[in-house]
Amino acid sequence: MKRRDFFKKAAPIVTLPALINGFSFRAFAGSPMMQALSNSVLTDHVLVLIQLNGGNDGLNMVIPLDQYSNLSTARANILIPDTQVLPLSGITGTGLHPAMTGMQQLYDDGKLNIVQGVGYPSPNYSHFRATDIWLTASDSNQVLDSGWTGRYLNYEYPNFPTGYPNATMPDPLAIQIGSSVSLALQGPAASMGMAISDPTSFYNLINGIQDPAPNTPAGRELTYIRQVAQQSTAYASVISTAANNITVQSPGYPVAGVNSLADQLKIVARLVAGGLKTKVYMCNLGGFDTHSSQVDSTDPTTGTHTDLLSKVSVAVKAFVDDLAYLGIEDRVVGLTFSEFGRRIKSNSSEGTDHGAAAPMFVFGNAVQSGILGSNPVIPANASTSDNVPMQYDFRSVYASILQDWLCVPTADLNSIMLQNFQNLPIIQSTACLSTNEHELNQAAGNNLITNYPNPFVESTYITFKSQGGHTLVQIFDNEGRLIKTPVDGDYPEGEYKIWLENENYAAGVYYARLQNGSVQQVRSMLVAQ
Numbered sequence: 010m011k012r013r014d015f016f017k018k019a020a021p022i023v024t025l026p027a028l029i030n031g032f033s034f035r036a037f038a039g040s041p042m043m044q045a046l047s048n049s050v051l052t053d054h055v056l057v058l059i060q061l062n063g064g065n066d067g068l069n070m071v072i073p074l075d076q077y078s079n080l081s082t083a084r085a086n087i088l089i090p091d092t093q094v095l096p097l098s099g100i101t102g103t104g105l106h107p108a109m110t111g112m113q114q115l116y117d118d119g120k121l122n123i124v125q126g127v128g129y130p131s132p133n134y135s136h137f138r139a140t141d142i143w144l145t146a147s148d149s150n151q152v153l154d155s156g157w158t159g160r161y162l163n164y165e166y167p168n169f170p171t172g173y174p175n176a177t178m179p180d181p182l183a184i185q186i187g188s189s190v191s192l193a194l195q196g197p198a199a200s201m202g203m204a205i206s207d208p209t210s211f212y213n214l215i216n217g218i219q220d221p222a223p224n225t226p227a228g229r230e231l232t233y234i235r236q237v238a239q240q241s242t243a244y245a246s247v248i249s250t251a252a253n254n255i256t257v258q259s260p261g262y263p264v265a266g267v268n269s270l271a272d273q274l275k276i277v278a279r280l281v282a283g284g285l286k287t288k289v290y291m292c293n294l295g296g297f298d299t300h301s302s303q304v305d306s307t308d309p310t311t312g313t314h315t316d317l318l319s320k321v322s323v324a325v326k327a328f329v330d331d332l333a334y335l336g337i338e339d340r341v342v343g344l345t346f347s348e349f350g351r352r353i354k355s356n357s358s359e360g361t362d363h364g365a366a367a368p369m370f371v372f373g374n375a376v377q378s379g380i381l382g383s384n385p386v387i388p389a390n391a392s393t394s395d396n397v398p399m400q401y402d403f404r405s406v407y408a409s410i411l412q413d414w415l416c417v418p419t420a421d422l423n424s425i426m427l428q429n430f431q432n433l434p435i436i437q438s439t440a441c442l443s444t445n446e447h448e449l450n451q452a453a454g455n456n457l458i459t460n461y462p463n464p465f466v467e468s469t470y471i472t473f474k475s476q477g478g479h480t481l482v483q484i485f486d487n488e489g490r491l492i493k494t495p496v497d498g499d500y501p502e503g504e505y506k507i508w509l510e511n512e513n514y515a516a517g518v519y520y521a522r523l524q525n526g527s528v529q530q531v532r533s534m535l536v537a538q
Contacts, residue, residue: 067367111326168454251283
């Protein structure tokens with residue numbers, strides 16, 4: 010195919026996603042006007058999900074010291090010596106794996122909540138099915154096509170993807186750092202997230218680096234196709250801009266490439282601090298399917314599981330420290346989850362088999378620090394079929410995060426979680442005291458203010474919608490200066506049209522801003538010569 014023919018066929022794909030109301034997204038988002046209006050991002054709450062793929066052994070992570078005698082009988086070949094278990098401030102009978110000094114410090118600093126015995130009724134021990142259950146928040150005998158965070162994002166941004174990106178939500182709703190978008194981010198009708206395949210691709214994106222193409226006709230065409238693909242991704246520029254807003258981060262992260270989870274979380278911190286309004290981030294760390302060689306035969310404090318828990322602890326501690334370093338520690342809550350735990354009794358291969366309930370970590374400045382629930386009771390003579398009993402349904406943890414951190418009203422929780430789950434004291438009660446974010450997001454994607462013709466020379470008609478009450482329409486130039494207020498008063502609910510005359514405005518981009526109660530929206534307009 011000739012380049013000209015390719016461009017003709019590709020033009021709508023290249024042009025439309027990168028435009029908002031007919032204007033360059035980069036120019037629209039980068040204007041002083043939009044920067045001023047985006048200051049409210051500092052109050053947005055962000056959720057970071059860390060998936061521990063494979064089924065994490067919770068009994069060797071959060072160790073029930075008051076059950077140690079029975080544990081010694083059940084898993085003598087893998088059990089951590091009680092003298093090396095990390096104590097937790099103010100807690101007796103429970104400690105952490107010795108590799109988790111970072112998590113210990115977070116707990117002692119009041120930034121970690123440990124939820125004991127998290128699972129669900131009739132657990133499934135297949136990796137694939139159990140993962141689907143955790144990602145969709147389904148019953149064990151129920152198959153869902155949408156993820157729990159996808160349903161939340163669909164609730165919060167009901168018009169997506171129509172009209173996105175827009176002034177209220179110019180950024181990706183969710184970002185998965187991985188090769189594909191998780192089922193957790195799948196909405197009822199569309200995927201609500203995008204994937205950054207790995208840290209290397211992220212840094213290549215923001216630095217404009219591509220793998221070299223051969224100096225052949227096919228290589229030159231590959232280079233051109235890559236350019237078109239990058240242009241057609243409306244969110245690439247805003248991700249790059251946010252990343253480039255942050256040039257220095259906390260020095261506490263490991264060297265790049267040593268700890269993949271830390272590499273992922275470092276990107277998340279950079280994007281949040283850089284100004285992205287993305288609500289949900291997903292990271293993951295694999296390798297937790299420890300059927301054999303979970304520990305070294307000569308020292309149970311070393312081995313595969315130790316290395317994994319160390320990576321989790323180091324990564325999360327560095328991330329939380331970085332959030333404080335960047336001044337955004339009050340905006341982010343994170344949690345860890347795995348598709349299941351492991352059995353109480355170890356096997357003869359110095360490993361553990363698929364089990365049921367396990368602890369979850371919820372971390373951040375806004376958590377209620379402490380241990381929720383009690384240590385699991387370990388039978389005196391545990392058999393290979395004995396499991397850690399469920400104390401809390403994992404969906405109660407999700408529902409509590411939605412209600413108390415993402416500020417979903419109680420009345421709306423059932424539409425997301427599909428059932429009524431108990432609220433757990435995980436998040437501090439002040440987290441959702443004041444916010445109008447939901448009202449703004451509900452309107453995102455709707456054209457509440459438009460103008461026609463656009464571009465215009467002499468005049469244009471501005472159409473706006475009011476939900477009733479005080480309604481304000483302001484006109485700003487591209488420097489953010491207010492030049493006209495054509496509407497300022499109480500209006501009944503309805504749609505209205507006003508005429509705006511060009512009063513010797515210089516050619517260029519202008520903005521019509523609608524304010525109606527807590528809802529605001531901005532429309533870009535072009536004055537032509």
